[in-house]
Amino acid sequence: MMIKQYQVIGLALALLLSPMAMAQKHTKQQTAHARPASKPVPRALDVDPIKTELTADGQPNLASAKAMIVRQSTGETLYAKNANAPTPIASLTKLMTAMVVLDAGLPMDDVIRINDADIDTLKGTGSRLRLGTELSRRELLEIALVASENRAASALGRSYPGGADAFIRAMNTKAKLLGMMDTRFADATGLNTGNISTAEDLVKLVNAAYQYHDIRAVSTLATSDVPVRGLRDPLHYMNTNALVRKGEWVIGLSKTGYIKEAGRCLVMQAEISGEPLIIVLLDSQGKNSRLGDAQRIRKWLEQGNLLTAGLAKPRLHLSEFNSQH
Numbered sequence: 001m002m003i004k005q006y007q008v009i010g011l012a013l014a015l016l017l018s019p020m021a022m023a024q025k026h027t028k029q030q031t032a033h034a035r036p037a038s039k040p041v042p043r044a045l046d047v048d049p050i051k052t053e054l055t056a057d058g059q060p061n062l063a064s065a066k067a068m069i070v071r072q073s074t075g076e077t078l079y080a081k082n083a084n085a086p087t088p089i090a091s092l093t094k095l096m097t098a099m100v101v102l103d104a105g106l107p108m109d110d111v112i113r114i115n116d117a118d119i120d121t122l123k124g125t126g127s128r129l130r131l132g133t134e135l136s137r138r139e140l141l142e143i144a145l146v147a148s149e150n151r152a153a154s155a156l157g158r159s160y161p162g163g164a165d166a167f168i169r170a171m172n173t174k175a176k177l178l179g180m181m182d183t184r185f186a187d188a189t190g191l192n193t194g195n196i197s198t199a200e201d202l203v204k205l206v207n208a209a210y211q212y213h214d215i216r217a218v219s220t221l222a223t224s225d226v227p228v229r230g231l232r233d234p235l236h237y238m239n240t241n242a243l244v245r246k247g248e249w250v251i252g253l254s255k256t257g258y259i260k261e262a263g264r265c266l267v268m269q270a271e272i273s274g275e276p277l278i279i280v281l282l283d284s285q286g287k288n289s290r291l292g293d294a295q296r297i298r299k300w301l302e303q304g305n306l307l308t309a310g311l312a313k314p315r316l317h318l319s320e321f322n323s324q325h
Contacts, residue, residue, distance in 0.1 A: 058305075069297060106160075120150055145215065147239070206269055222245045250271040254269075264289060
């Protein structure tokens with residue numbers, strides 16, 4: 001008898017609470033429809049902080065702390081911002097690494113094994129190249145330029161005749177030959193903050209690297225697939241420069257760089273309004289700022305400033321470097 005009483009009471013409570021539950025459910029559904037799903041708020045370092053395209057004097061308003069734009073055919077400076085200020089250059093270093101490797105005429109099919117010496121003990125960065133991975137010098141060069149693979153660059157320097165120390169000496173000798181008097185190299189990767197240069201010197205570096213067919217071809221690949229022994233699928237790498245990946249620019253050479261001390265860096269040889277230019281952007285703190293700066297430069301020059309920007313500005317006489325390899 002007691003059980004039946006409890007059943008009756010339970011049924012009564014269920015009938016009483018049912019309309020209330022339905023009302024609450026209906027309210028929640030209305031609220032869900034009324035409030036759009038919130039989007040994740042980007043971190044400060046992920047955004048491009050520049051809000052105005054031009055400065056008060058009509059120059060491009062850039063987030064990069066140091067920058068330079070040069071007409072490649074004449075060496076004419078179209079824009080300069082702190083162009084002589086020395087700064088760490090991070091993985092822009094790998095352009096010099098590539099030139100020194102190619103200058104040496106080493107067999108590009110030689111197989112090089114990744115070992116303990118290639119582990120990053122300076123910044124603690126990781127790598128998809130496991131210890132013991134064997135790749136050809138050509139493959140290492142490709143992923144060092146496309147994806148800025150640090151272990152690949154380290155292996156290239158380490159396998160140079162005389163080892164890493166001889167490679168660094170060759171890098172610094174090459175810099176002097178190119179007239180890069182404010183530039184010093186301390187390693188092949190750019191992880192070492194002792195790799196120092198200026199925007200003006202890097203214009204010379206980009207112009208010299210552009211004379212190498214292999215560097216032009218590889219640095220402008222949108223992606224790279226590298227087969228690795230022991231792995232079923234090849235390692236898939238994407239170019240670290242989103243402008244190359246999107247294919248909306250005419251880019252003849254590209255390299256990005258980043259460590260905390262250097263900020264976000266980007267160098268390119270690119271055509272704007274049919275004119276070959278060298279663009280150097282250094283020390284930008286926002287993740288997307290260097291790309292935003294490139295777009296601001298392009299817009300500024302396409303609006304007619306390409307013809308007048310370089311008037312009465314110095315020339316770097318880049319042509320004298322074009323034959324030096």
